[in-house]
Amino acid sequence: MPWDAEQVRDEIVRAETLLSDLGSGLEPVAGRHAIEAVQAVVGLYGECLARLLLHIEQAGHPEVLADVARDELISHLLLVHDLHPVGIEGRIGTALAEVEDNFEPGSLELLDVQDGVARIRVAVRGCQSTAARMRTSVEEAVMAAAPELESVEIDAAAPQRSTVIPVEDLFATGRLAGER
Known part of the structure; x- marks a missing residue:
């Protein structure tokens, strides 16, 4: 039976940890040979x-x-071998669209991707917790879609101002409409 998403993520972390620890603790020659063997297998699979x-x-x-x-x-796996058919901007755009479905249309914009950093403009109306939740959702979704990134920078855009109707205009007590 195929792994579920959580098992996949756990195994990715486990593999990355094992690979990063591969050379440490072994004799220098054995460590180099182990790394070369893994690289050869990865190359064949690629x-x-x-x-x-x-x-x-x-x-x-x-x-x-x-x-x-x-x-x-x-x-x-496709990213490891530089074979992914969708470019980084396309993958980030898809991730942002999925996040945006849970918030406000037009509230997210990919500004650019340079030197391993994706810059995203986030414009949220609402309370601090909504903004924080959206930032976290954006960062997680973008890093999952483009794990080759080093980081995600969030540029907070000023939310659009809504028109506020003064409370006294809501209650026309003792006045006729239009009378001031």
């Missing part, structure tokens, strides 16, 4: 993936490629 994607593309099934790329684990 070539297999590239050929598989080429077959899918040549068969004229772009929808299959898009479906495959939406799978979180496969997406990570």
Whole structure:
């Protein structure tokens, strides 16, 4: 049975931890050999993936490629091999659209992606907790969609001002409409 999303994330973290710890604690030569062996296996798998994607593309099934790329684990694997069919801006845009569905339309905008940093404009009306929740949602969604990023910077835009009707105008006691 395939792993659920939580198991996938746990295994990604576990693999990254093991790989980063691979060389430490071993004899220098054994550590280098272990790293080279892992790199060779990863390289072979990358070539297999590239050929598989080429077959899918040549068969004229772009929808299959898009479906495959939406799978979180496969997406990570494609990114490791620089094979992801959707560019970073496209993946971030999709993530922002999903987050925006839970908030206000037009409240999120990708400003740019440079040097491993995505800058996002966030404009939220409402209380501090809504703004904080949106920031967290944006950061998590963008990093999940583009794990190759180093960070996400949030630029808070001034929310659009709403027109406020003075309370005294709501109650026309003793006055006729339009009378002042």
